Amino acid sequence: MKTRDRLRIAVQKSGRLSESSQTLLAQCGLKFRQSRDKLFCFGETHPVDLLLVRDDDIPGLIADGVCDLGFVGRNVLEEQRLDQIANKGESALQALRSLGYGSCRLSIATPQDEEFEGPQSLAGRRIATSYPRLLGRYLADAGVTAQIVVLSGSVEIAPRLGTADVICDLVSSGATLIANQLKESVTLLESEAVLAAATTEFLDTRQPMLDLLLRRLDGVMAVRETRLLMMRASRLALAKVRGALPINAFTTVMAVQDDESQVALQSVISGAFGWAELEAIQAAGATQLLVLPVERMLA
Ligand code: ATP
Ligand code: ZN
DSSP, X not given: OOOOSSEEEEEESSSTTHHHHHHHHHHTTOOEEEOTTSSEEEESSSSEEEEEEOGGGHHHHHHTTSOSEEEEEHHHHHHHHHHXXXXXXXXXXXXXXXXXXXXXXXXXXXXXXXOOOSGGGGXXXXXXXXXXXXXXXXXXXXXXXXXXXEOSSOGGGHHHHTSOSEEEEEESSSHHHHHTTEEEEEEEEEEOEEEEEESSOOSSTHHHXXXXXXXXXXXXXXXXXXXXXXXXXXXXXXXXXXXXXXXXXXXXXXXXXXXXXXXXEEEEEESOOOHHHHHHHHHTTOEEEEEEEOOOOOO
């Protein structure tokens, strides 16, 4: 592999993943200056530069060594990995981290007025998709023979145009399917944005930079769902209050000056935490409950 002293990350130039990808990098403390042609961003704080490209180009840029990392949908990465395996017998790409945004699924959608009775309902049909490898793998695993019609966009209108009977496309809310009189029948892949990379390690200064980026990404991801809960409780109610806290809560109990009957609690909680959970803690005897967002965490 070529050596380089700066990491190069491919991110989507404009589209569903661009803003969240750039925000995530900013949350990791990386700042960039954009070039005049808006295709390249020079890293001002770290030896990390960005290349702004179409999302479909990202796996190829990494495979060719032009970029070291990429923020791309698992759907695109998996499709191109399968394509490389089919053409060359192997793929040196992997997803290093799931990033928690860009959620969608690759699903087969069939006409609303048709009964769907499992994969055999697809036998002999024409299925329009931009994901022929993922669809091909699903059909092969199910032992079904169908005709794959490869389209690069506007897949959802193929049944109305008469170019296909069924589609295999990305779905998030499902509104597009309903508008086209289709229903989601099988999910082939759950997707979200991932950090893609080659499977080989760097032998130069890019490796410590990647390690730093991964540590910071993990820190950002860890606090996404993390809250700091502050409250008071009487010593008598302490056991009950602690029992009402989420099982994975990390709690510190402190004395309250001038009131020996009371304690102050500070609890780091992760995972879904809403009104119902908060009310249960109050019912257990806690008072003055405060829920604060957590910005950063170093474990
Ligand atoms: P580009 O011009 O970069 O090729 P694009 O039109 O292929 O853009 P977008 O529509 O911006 O790409 O989608 C990028 C990624 O966002 C998808 O590959 C997928 O991982 C994710 N995504 C999330 N929700 C949806 C959705 N409802 N439809 C399509 N993609 C979605
Ligand atoms: Zn694209």
